[in-house]
Every structure is written in structure tokens, then in C-alpha cells.
Amino acid sequence: MKIRFLIGGPQGRGVETASFMFIYGVGAAGYYIYARREFWSNIAGGRHSYVVGTISESWPAPAPGNTVDMALTFDGHAVLEHVFHLRRGSYLVYNTEEEAKTPDSYNMMSKALAERLKKFAKERGFEPTVGNFVKYLRENGVETIGVPYNKSITEIGRKIGVTSPVMLARFVNTFVVALGMSLLGLGEEYVARGVEFALGKKAEVIEQNRRVAVEAVRLVDKRIATLQPRRVEVKRVFWNGNEAAAYGKIAGGVRFVSYYPITPATDDAMTFERLIPFPVRKDAGELAALERVGAVAFQAEDELSAIAVATGAAIAGARAATATSGPGFSLMAEALSMAGMMEVGVVVTLWMRAGPSTGQATRQAQEELLPATFIGHGEYPKIVYASGDLEEVFYDSVKVFNWAEKYRVPVIHLVDKNLSNTFTVMPLPDFSKVRIDAVKPVVFPQTKEAEAYPLDSLVPPRLLPGVSNAVFHLNSLEHDPEGDPEEDPVVVARMFERRMAKMKLIDEEIPPEDKLAYFGPPDAEVVIVGWGSVKPAVLSALEELRDAAFLYVKMLYPFPAPLVKKHLEGKKTLFIENNYLAQLALASRMFAGIEPTAVAVKFNGRPVTTDDVVDAYKRFKAGEKIIKIETDL
């Protein structure tokens, strides 16, 4: 059983809250959810926003596709936005009071979409009203469920003793969610669970909304399914990607996060900040007595500062990170070169978004693979590592700090907007698998001058101010082992070689399973290649494309050339990426000498979906070499 759903309406008027209610409520009935939020780069203003997702009895729930089985719409604008995302057999819940409206009634609709809709209606000989589009859908096999929202809410209000328009307006979320729950065959108690999660535990609020739900569920007599509440044996978590990263950092021992506000990275840092101080395990040795431990979350004045502050904290000995996105990342370039030169293990969690420049702050892209690989000036060692789903975001957030500390290089952890706004009800990660590989600092019995960069050790000893009893100099200038400026060609060459040799060490020591994964038949003739958040879409698509395999690359720098070669040599390859240049294909050619057979690219600000992968594969089979994906859900 898989049901693809959508909840859409004007941004800033409760769509997000309603989605949380719906997801949590369905989750509470024992189902898994994989959902994603799409919204404009505004707070309110009435632009259209929506949440699209999949309900499943098992995990992983499939990634969203390009159409849905059911759409819950807040207004006629939402109906018009999603006319082409419904298909024969889909269900549409809409407000009949909006039937007379047209694209021109909604001044926050994109002009381009309004024109497309009007053209579509004209070609089919009908006036472009919401009612006519609903009729068109009905004639094409969509089950349409029209409810007069305001009239119904007013009547419900009368029944439960609420007449104030302000109060009634607050019931819209619960009302719409209840219509959707009813369509799924779930009762008002699951609406109430969602209300409790999204609106708080205030008894009066829950009771009032429950009563709204009792009445609202009766308004829908059609059923897309009759979901039975399920008992789930495993613990499940409801979170999004930003949160998974923050929880992963806390698990991985990060105690210092700096940030300058930027979408979609800030929620990562702010989740970390919200959770301070963290509860301590009862068996955590001497710390257990404290019950909670603190951390620093620091809002910097700009990204130049954010990366420098995090690097400073790492120099002092904290596991430290900063979270940012494209424009902010650009500002960190110089400091990353310095971290490479000074040999400081600092982590940047880079939440990629659609660029270039301000671009689309709230939309998806994977444009930073090559920028991250080559950021900064000069040659220096670093790690660029990408996560593809929420489970990975969590565990990788631990790994990257282990590596940063062990190899003393800057690490860029690539995640993206798609992951940041992916909401899942999924199995709780197994926390016993979290391992912190801490490097013990050197502590001298008596204060002494120490070499910060001894030539005989590939990675410098961990000297910490105030901890090591050492006096040492760290330098952004090329330096001798003592950290003093040095331009002697012999010493300079030795220093350079030693730093860069860490790349080889990293490549040798990090196990293959952390670098990439191969899914599907080993003898597959065609290998789809991808990275980051295209992973869930490709894996969901593989269930249909049984003859294809998937090479999923996580370690992007140092590029795992021998492994990539091993899997791709002699195969037909189809690289699927959320960018224009097919950056992984370029990296594979540059580092591993792989000539891609074809690339499928999507650069319209929307993630690659399961359907996109299936479609790209078909086009690939038909001989297309450069496949442009233009789907819009």
C-alpha cells in the first residue's frame, strides 16, 4: 500500500501546520511517511506552497513522484496549481466556494502558470474557472470531492458554540486535515493526534479541534483507502533533514556551531541551539552527575565571521561547525584555504540551494559539487562528502567530525534543500551505531614550546591551547615545523607534500562502504550514477527498472577514482543530477577517466523524482544523450 498525497494552499496561512498535523496523525496510525515541502522565498504573502509525500506501510516509503493519488487543497489557487499533478483515479478535495474564480483572481499566481492554464482551457473550449478545471478533471477520471469550506466551518462552529470569525478561521487547518483523514478512512482521533503535535497539548485546544474533526470527517463519504491503524514494533521518529543534521552533530560531539542566517541552512543551526543544554546518559561517567551539558551556538555577523569563529573553536579543541548555503559558502572560501593550511578540522554543513547568486533560496539544486571541491585558493587537502537521505544525514554528521579531527582538514558536508525540507516518519536510527573516534590531545607534564607541524608525522599532533601545556604557533603563512614563516624551498616542498599526502591517507583509510554504494544487479548493462538526494528517487525507481543498477557516490573529494572505475568501466552510464553541468559526470571524467554515456539533468529548482528517473531511463534507452528533465512537482 502506497498513497501519494499533496496538501496545498496559500503560503503563511497554515499549510505547513496542516501538513504537520496530517503527517503526524497518519504516522500515529502506524504508517511511514516520506514528504517534502515546496514554498516560495517569502514568509507570507499568499504564494502557493505545498507538501507532497508518500504514505507507506513499510520503510523506506517511496520518494514522491510527479503525480499524486490525493490532493487536499485550501483554495482554488491550489487546485489550479496542481491540475496537471492529478491523474485518472486520483482524488481531489477542494472548496466549492472558489469554483467561479479564474487564474486572474489569484494575484499571487505566477503569470506564466496563469497563461499556461488559460491557454489550456481555451484550447479545450472552456472558460478557465476553478469549477471548469474541476469538471475537466472529473471528466478525466479524477474523483473530485467538493465541500463548501466556509459554510461548513461556520455550521460546525455553531454546533460547538464558536461564532467569532477569527476563531473559525483557526479551524481551517483541522478542517482540511480531517477531510483528508476521512478520505484515508482514518477517524478524528488521528486528527487530534496531529493537532496535539502541531498546536500543543493545551486540552481545550485539542478538544475543540477534535470536535471540528468529528464533524468534518462526516463531510467526505468517498474513500481512497480504508487505512487500519497498525501496531508498529520499532520506534519511529518524525523529523526533517535540518533536524537530522543537528541531532547528528550533537550525537557526534559537536559543541560549537556558528551561523549567519541563510535559507535553507539556518534551521540546522537553530535546532542545535534550541536543544542546548543536551541531556546526558546516565552511564556517561563523571558527566552523568550534571544531567545536562551545554554547547555554544553563535550567530555571527556574516559568513566570513561564521567560518572563522568555528575554525577558532576547533583550534581551541571543540568539535565545531558552521552551516550555510551557496552565497554564504562563497564568502567562506578564503577561510577554508586557511583551515587547510593551518590544519584545522572544521566542518561546513553546506545546504545547497538553487543558484547562482540569490537564485531560488527555497528551491532544490545540486550545484555545489565542483565549487565545494575547488573552493578557496591554492592547493590544500579537504574532504567533500554528500548525504542522500535523512538516515545518512544523521550518521554522516557524526562521521565528518571524526574525519575532521583525525585528518585535521576542513570537511564540507554536502546536503541540500530537498533534504532540509524532507519530512519523514521513519524508523529511529540505531543510536548504538554512533561511534565517536576522538583524538586525544597531547598533554606535556610541563609547559614547553612544541612543534605544531613536525615533519615526521603526517597529521600534526593535537595541541590545544590551555590543555596541552604547550606554546605553539599556528600560521597561515607557509611555515617551518615550529609554525614560523618559512620560504626555504626545501622546507616548503616538504611541508607541502606532507599536507597533501593527507589526501592519500584519507583515500586509503576511509572504507569503500563510506565512499560509495552499488545497488542492483552486478551484471547490469546500464548503471545510473548519482549523488546526494537523488538517491531515494533512484532507489524507488529501481523497483520498476529491474535491469538497471545504481552507483551512488558519497565521497566526492578525494574522489574515489579506483572504485568508480571498477563499477563503471565497460558499462553504459546514465548520470542523473539536479544541476545543469552534470557535475558528478564531470568529476568522474576528470578524476576517474569515465566518459559518461548520457546525462539527465534537472535545473528548474525542483528535486529529481522517482518518475523523473523512470522517464529519464526510458529516454536514455531511446538513445537520448542529454536528457533535460522539466517536470514541476
Add this chain to the structure above:
Amino acid sequence: MATVVQTRRTPADYRWVRPPEWCPGCGHFGVLQAVYNAFAELDLDPSRVVLVSGIGCSSRLPHFVKTTSVHAIHGRAIPYAMGIKLANPSLEVVVVGGDGDLMAIGGNHLLHMGRRNIDMTVILMDNSVYGLTRGQAGPTLPAGIKVKAIPKANPQSEINPLLLALTAGFTFIARGYSYDIKYTTKLIVEAIRHKGSAFVQIYSPCVTYNNVMTREWYEKRIYKLEEADPTWDPVVHDEKEVDTKIRKALDKIVERDRLPLGIFYKNELVPTFEERYEAIYDPHYRKLPPAIQPIEVDGRPVVDLEKLLADRIL
């Protein structure tokens, strides 16, 4: 049994193995000597001091000091220092840099350090030129002046560093003169002792590129606040005095024809960032800051992750 005789450190104890590499007669020698003297007077443990600098002639100073140091990138000394200090507030963190580094490329960080009132010291070695790139106009060079390396007179007006620092919220504001080592030492000692963000501007003439604001130029203009006015008291003793003391400081800071030296303003009644953080985020912050907190026991995180996620578990 051997007895350990604990002696106070001397200025020489802070001298690094290699000598300074500045031009003969450079004002920075005086600042360096004052730093040695101040550290000795405060008997600072060199393994607990972190000197942080950016880029420029003055930013080379940490190379010549036997303490831990971080010679970072241009303009960012303050944020690196803030990261170090906030990760381990028990360290004594001192930033040194020139007017280009701290007031031009790094100006924004200076402003924001001030409003945070982080307990550390910034020493501005002010010579109004970019020495290391051969004499371009610095942000403290007044308009209309043509120093020798610039092709035309300076079309940009100067920043008054103390005015900026006071506005930004620094709670200790002082000015010294590098050839008066004894006086500069005193100011640095006071700045480090101060609880909160301290800013010390030190006129430190560039003998090679600033042929206008020379030793003679400064010595014609400078005077000491407490000598000119024996009742001069820059300290805020009571919160009611804040406005008065700020006005008095401003009066002196904006003087242009004569250049007062001394402490202009000192207010320890403003909570430091560290104190605020402890009050708002974590009562154990200074006792167990990020840099020295154990994070694992036998490789397992100390944090109770299930408890942390409790409100998200179904």
C-alpha cells in the same frame, strides 16, 4: 627532595627564538616590548595565552612572542579569536593588528565584538598606512594627506577608531603611543585585566611609508588625559554614570588638533557575553566549555539521544 622555586616571569620569558623583522625604528617594536612587559606584569602562563592576528606588518607580532598564537587571514583576527575564547573562556585571548586589518577589511567584526562584550582585548597598532604592501592609505589616514607612496592626496576621510569602538559597545577604550613603552604597558595591562571587550589604539608610526604622521608629528599633538586633568576618572562606578562617562569620553575622543592618550572609558558593569551565555544557555558554560568537555565514553556519545529526541518519537 628538590624544591621548586616559583618565580615571576620576566619580559624576556615571552621573547620567541627569532627576532622581529620590522624596519629599524618602526613603532611596532615599542608595542612588542609593551606586550612583553604587560604579560610579565600579569605573569601570564604562555600556554594559556592565545595571540591572534590577521595580515600586515603589525599582524606579524605574534611570531615574536613566546605564547600560543594564531596568525590568521586578513581582517579575520577577531572572529578567530572569538571562536577560541568562546570555546574555552579560561584562555587569555589577545588580538593584535593594524588599522587596515582591523578597521578596513575587518571593520565589521570589530563592531560586532563590541556589542557582545566578549572578555578579550584588541590592540590596534595604528600607523595609517598599509606597510606590508608598500604604503597605501590606511583607513585612519585623514583626507587630503599625501603620504609618500600614494600617487595623489588621500580622497577618503579617516575613521576614528575609538569613536567606532565606543559606539560598538566596547567597555574599555584606551589610546597609547608606541614610543612611550611604559605608558603603553600600563594600558595593555589594564585592558587585559578589564572584564569585557577592551580596545587599545596605539599610535605606532611607520617610519618607512608614513612620512607625514611621524614621531615628531605625534609628539607635537599627544598629551595624557590624567596629566591634563588630574580629576580624570573614566570608570563607570554606578550605572547612573554611564551616559555622563560616555559623553566625557566622546568629548576627548573627538579631539583632532591635540591627541589625548590614556583610558577614555571603562565600564565593568555590563555583563560579558560569557556571563550572558551562562545565564541564558548553560549554567555550566564556563566550568565546562565546548573545548574541554568530554564528548564520549568508550566511543559512545555522552548525550542521551533518545531523551533528546523524545518529543519526536512515535
